[in-house]
Amino acid sequence: MTDRILKLEDLDGTNGGLLHYSDYRFSIKPSFAGDFNGDGFDDVIVGSPGVPTDAKFYVGESYVVFGKASGFDAPTPISELDGTNGVVFEGIDERDGSGRSVSFAGDVNGDGIDDVIIGASREGYVVFGSTAGFAPTLPLSSIDGSNGFVIDGSSGSVSYAGDVNGDGIDDVIIGAAGGRESAGKSYVVFGSTAGFAPTLSLSSLNGSNGFVIEGIEEGDNSGGSVSSAGDVNGDGIDDLIIGARNADPGGRDGAGESYVVFGSTAGFAPTLSLSSLNGSNGFVIEGIEEGDSSGSSVSAAGDVNGDGFGDVIIGAPSANQDPRDSHVRDGESYVVFGRADDFSATFSLAGLNGQNGFELIGRKFNERGDRLDRSGHVVSSAGDLNGDGFSEVVVSGRMYDPVGSVEAYVVFGNSGGFDASLNFDDLDGSNGFIIATREIWDPITGAANAGDFNGDGLDDLVVIEPDSFNPPYGRVNAVFGTTEWSVINTIVGTEGDDVLSGTDSNDRIFGLGGADWITPNAGIDTIDGGDGFDQASFDTATGGIDASLADGRAVAGGETNTLINVEGVTGSSFSDRLRGDVGNNKLRGLGGADTFYTDAGEDTIEGGAGTDWLIAGEFSSGADDIRLSLLAGRGWTGAAENDQYSGIENVSSGWGNDHLTGDHGDNYLSGGYGNDTLEGNGGRDTLDGGHGVDVALFAYDRDKYLITQNGDQTIVDYIDRPGAFDGPNVVINTEIFRFADGDFDPFTLKGTPGDDWLAWDPADTAVRTVDGLAGFDMLSFGDANGGVSADLDDQTVFVSELGRSIDLVSIEAITGSSYADVLRGDDGNNKLRGLGGADTFYTDIGADTIEGGAGMDLLIAGGFYENAADIRLSLLAGRGWTGGANGDQYTGIENVSSGWGNDQLTGDHGDNHLSGGYGNDTLEGNGGRDTLDGGHGIDVALFAYDRDKYLITQNGDQTIVDYIDRPGDFDGPNVVINTEILRFADGDFDPFTLRGTPGDDWLAWNPADTTLRTVDGLAGFDMLSFGDANGGVSADLDDQMVFVSELGREIVLESIEGITGSSYADELRGDEGNNKLSGLGGPDVFYTDAGADTIQGGDGTDRLVAGEFAAGAADIHLSLLAGRGWSGDALADQYTGIENVSSGWGDDNLTGDHGDNHLNGGYGDDFLIGAGGDDTLDGGHGTDIVLFSGFRRDYTVTNDGFRTTVDYTGPGADDGTNIVIHSEILRFADGDLIL
Structure with missing residues (x-):
């Protein structure tokens, strides 16, 4: 176990040391470089973008420092790299800033030697590793395709990408955060064994040699940080992670996003938009709070939790635990665990809970009291520093506070689980440690995995540390990994049979030879049984365990132990899950409800106390059949072959056709998939057949059992001998009950x-x-x-x-x-x-008998598809003759509906509802109060007597037909809907159509004709009049319809050439033929088209709309005074009683009469003549002329800014007071007045 804090000043050559220093600062993130020179030691690469060359500023250099076994006690200037201890890569042009980003590139050219990638302002450089040695300096200008290649058009972050396309060759990724209006782009360049040209343009990426990843919104800056993500989803192909620190997830400005893009062997299109990530091809990781800048730094984290999946780490340096302190921010980082489960399209970092990842929280002050700032500015995997098999992560910050400092933080991986968050203040040497700077002015700007730099088998760190005020301004430090950072004890047995116990900390226990009994106790332990039949015992566990010999793990107390060469497991006194492997195993439960999973091999299963489950057999199609018996304590076939059981109460099997037998106790037997046989063998058993055709087996004859039902459960209880204990048994998902005297199917x-x-x-x-x-x-x-x-x-x-x-x-x-x-x-x-009840019957072909019984019943007869055969049936006759009704017989049916055919439906003497559906149908009620619904098509309602025997009225869309000739006769009132023809004994009657003759007709609409739907003039010139209407009409002879306001609906017109309107305001529109449009009273509007039309305005102030409203329309020339038109759509038209005229797009000539007119020229250059009266003359669009008959002196012309008033004040006939608008020229007898 290490101390909580490792000070860089304490590095002494044995635990690491200051390797090199420079007069120029290094870029913030160093990188592992692989084994660049092929000497067996891992190397590191650092960049120094500010180095000048030949009086050119900010050209930049990069340095690969070769690893070695010793000699770390004396730092040397970075300029002394001589090709044997490292190599210098010189930049090319001023302000290139070569080395601003550097990274390991993997083996891009497939030659077995690792390569590196270097970023500059406009280009990237892949430099191939070599075992042939290096000169002290390699100018990047010398790259020629054999020693590397130039990536043209890149700008920003560069990184190893892993093998994204699964071709076995490593790829690289380049980020360009400023691309696409700063939405950002990233470029994946595929590695190849076919060689590279000296230069590869990113614009040439076409899906086969790489592809472009486009950002989403302007200003997101995706690609500011890019990296391989490892294999996050466990599909065996490397994935990518891309940061977009300025993205606004959910409208949270600058919260930031990161994007995991899954690798694939299926190929890539030339372009992939990050907006298309949907969980199957990758997913979005959303930042939490506004201004967090999550995604500022992203990286693969390695396998931090030891579950076999690659994890990622994301930095959010602007996140702050204290929102009141906006100047200096703690910073946060987030480790997100990979997994095999499906991913949703988005994942919020706010959802990290320790199971799916965890949060790392920066601290505000170090032990010296220095202010700390923005942890998460640089994040990286640290490799496995302590040799425990788990990856560590390292996080560093950035100093914005002039009196602050920056540290680096190493967090150890483990399989024992993580809390949802870890504060760097809580690093104590067992869970990680702090790397402290030498002085307050020497902040750590970046740290990363260095691989095994010193060749001792453990990963190391490279740490960049600038001196802020004194030269040397840049320092490269190495921190060596050591097992002293791992709290692991080693316990070794003998070649004989040993009993070994671990400590309460982390142990490595080696059984070596013999049959060993190993108790790991607490801690995260690795148990290697070695040779012999070895058993791991968790009898001291304080809770249930989950052990799998197949997976080589055992989780106890929340900590995952590793099992190697272990054949048996003894559980705890609690509820355990114990799984074997394909070998011979012994699985023992002590107390609790344990679950045992067996596989191939001869296994011994001891349930112990508690109600225990055995899961036997394979859960995949084609599995071998299982046969086992708890009463016999053994298995015979399949995965159960030669297994032995004791203390097992319940069994579940898999896909085979299995035979499971219980014992005399209470058992639960579940057959799973397959056709299974289950035998309880006494006791209160539950027999669950699962899928398939399953058999529940009972020992005695059927009559010895009482069988009842409880929902989906069948209860089988042995009742022949009171006191005999066989039941009640619960049987579910089982098809056959097999008794001694035969099968029974309930x-x-x-x-x-x-x-x-x-x-x-x-x-x-x-x-x-x-x-x-x-x-x-x-x-x-x-x-x-x-x-x-x-x-x-x-x-x-x-x-x-x-x-x-x-x-x-x-x-x-x-x-x-x-x-x-x-x-x-x-x-x-x-x-x-x-x-x-009201039943509904559906018939098909076949001779069917339909009995309706009581209630109002409906027969659905015939096919509901086009070309269905015609139906003919009669409820009165009680039979059908054709189509789907052929040979059918009916009683007690009141209502019938048919389908697509031309059907004939006849009711009986009762009240029927007959519906014809599609087709041209004939409906006959046959007495009673019937509803006849023709549906679609031309339908006929058939009545027995002459038309005059019925009263026909209208009720909305319903036509009411009531037989009135002989009171007491019960035929009606009948309701007819969706029917076109009423057929009486003396002929057809169409209440919906008014027809003319083949000659010229005057057809008048009667307001009492509320059923009227169509007016057909037939041949000749036919006039339809609405003179008796009690409201206005809107008629359109072009569309052949008229809307009657009194009806509230339209009437369809056929072969109508003339319309007389109502005494109200009408709108009458002609067609292209010769029309006559007559208004009676009210302010009517007339629309004319081609043809010689007669327009009669009648009473009221009426308006004529003449001409086409489309570019290229013919010019109109008409005169109300002359009562005629001469050109365009007005050619040969005649007018009376029209006061106002509007024309369309042509250059029109409109003349009024001696009354008050309103003339509107519309579009075009128009000529308007009022011709007396108080006129309104509106030129509309174009250059329009208004003509007056007198001299200019005879008129008073005034203008109010919108309209011009032209008032005749001269002698003789009064030319009125005229209003002129939208006109450019007033033309008098003696000249023009330009307005």
């Missing part, structure tokens, strides 16, 4: 091979299937206490009383209940019987 009601009447009994709650066998079989629900819904086609019936369905086999007929039922036939000959 779930199936069976008929005989002949014609059967089978009656369902409400007490038969266990029945799942009714099988009529051969013959014509009727199933009756006459005793049911609720309705049923039976479908002979699907062979099922839903019984409302049961709340579930019963399956039917070979049932041809159904009798329903006294409630409302739904009974559906199949395509055979069926008999469907209703008793009481």
